[in-house]
Amino acid sequence: RKEVEQDPGPFNVPEGATVAFNCTYSNSASQSFFWYRQDCRKEPKLLMSVYSSGNEDGRFTAQLNRASQYISLLIRDSKLSDSATYLCVVKSYNTDKLIFGTGTRLQVFP
Amino acid sequence: EAGVAQSPRYKIIEKRQSVAFWCNPISGHATLYWYQQILGQGPKLLIQFQNNGVVDDSQLPKDRFSAERLKGVDSTLKIQPAKLEDSAVYLCASSFNSAETQYFGPGTRLLVL
Numbered sequence: 001r002k003e004v005e006q007d008p009g010p011f012n013v014p015e016g017a018t019v020a021f022n023c024t025y026s027n028s029a030s031q032s033f034f035w036y037r038q039d040c041r042k043e044p045k046l047l048m049s050v051y052s053s054g055n056e057d058g059r060f061t062a063q064l065n066r067a068s069q070y071i072s073l074l075i076r077d078s079k080l081s082d083s084a085t086y087l088c089v090v091k092s093y094n095t096d097k098l099i100f101g102t103g104t105r106l107q108v109f110p
Numbered sequence: 111e112a113g114v115a116q117s118p119r120y121k122i123i124e125k126r127q128s129v130a131f132w133c134n135p136i137s138g139h140a141t142l143y144w145y146q147q148i149l150g151q152g153p154k155l156l157i158q159f160q161n162n163g164v165v166d167d168s169q170l171p172k173d174r175f176s177a178e179r180l181k182g183v184d185s186t187l188k189i190q191p192a193k194l195e196d197s198a199v200y201l202c203a204s205s206f207n208s209a210e211t212q213y214f215g216p217g218t219r220l221l222v223l
Contacts, residue, residue: 008150043201043214044153087152096141096208097166100152 001026006088006101013108017078021104023071023088032091033064035073038103039084047073047086078108112136114215116202122221128190131218135183135204141165143212144177144187145201153201159185160208192222 006023013019025033033050048055050062050071061074071088088101115134123129135142140161145153156175158166162182170177174193179185189196199219203212 004152041219043216045214046211089152095166097155097158098153098212100154102150102152 002101003027003099004088004090004101006104008102008104010105010107013078013106015078015080015108015110017108018074018076019078019106020075021073021086021088021106023073023101025069025071025088025090025099027090027092027099028069029093030069030090031093033062033071034089034091034098035060035062035071036087036089036100037084038087044087044100075106078106080108080110082106083108114202114204114213116200116215116218118218119216120219120221122223123192124223125194126191128188129192129220130186130188131200131202131220133185133187133202133215135185135202136213139204139206139213140182141205141208141210141212142179142185143203143205144185145203145214147199147201147217149198156187158208165208189220192220194222196220197222 035047036044037047038044050064054063059076063072085103085105087103090099142159144156147153156170157177159179177187199217201217202215205212
C-alpha cells in the first residue's frame with residue numbers, strides 16, 4: 001500500500017465550479033500535512049499547510065481527519081489559472097522527510 | 111531573493127553513459143534535498159544533506175547514484191552508468207532547516223535512450 005494515496009484524475013471542471021480532492025495516508029505517526037501545487041513542467045510549490053482544525057486561504061480550504069487518516073482540499077469558484085496538479089504531502093513524526101502522493105490533475109475549462 | 115538554481119535544465123544521454131546535475135540552494139539554507147520525479151508520480155526523496163553531511167540516503171540507488179555537498183552550499187548528483195528507468199525530472203530543494211518549508215528548483219529533465 002502506498003504511504004500517500006490520491007485519485008490521479010483528471011478532474012475536468014468548468015470555471016466557477018467547486019471541486020474537492022481527497023488523500024489518504026497510511027502512517028498514523030505522520031505529523032504534518034501539506035498541499036503542493038505543480039504546474040505542467042514546473043517545480044512543486046507549497047499551496048498550504050493543513051491543520052487539524054481545518055484552514056482556509058481565500059478560495060482554498062484544507063481539512064484533516066486524523067482518525068480516518070484523510071486529508072482534503074476544496075477549491076471554490078475555480079479559475080482557469082487553477083489548472084495544475086495538486087500533490088498531497090505528509091511529513092512523518094520521527095523524520096522531516098516529505099512523502100508525496102502521485103498528485104491529482106485539475107483542468108478548469110471556460 | 112534568488113531561488114534554487116539547477117543546471118542543466120535538460121539532458122539526453124544513452125544508457126550506460128554518465129551524467130551529473132548541479133544545484134545551488136537558496137542562500138543560508140542548511141538543508142538540501144534531491145528528489146526524483148518519474149512521469150505521473152510524485153517526487154521521491156533520493157538524498158538529504160544537512161550542511162555537508164548526509165542525513166538520509168536510504169532511497170538512493172548507491173550502486174549507480176552518488177551525491178555530494180562538499181562545502182555545505184552547492185551540490186552535485188551523479189548517475190553512472192545510467193539506465194533507461196532513470197529517465198525522470200531531478201528536483202533539488204532547500205530549506206532553512208529540516209523543519210522549515212522546502213523550496214524547489216526548476217529541475218533537470220533527464221532522458222536516457
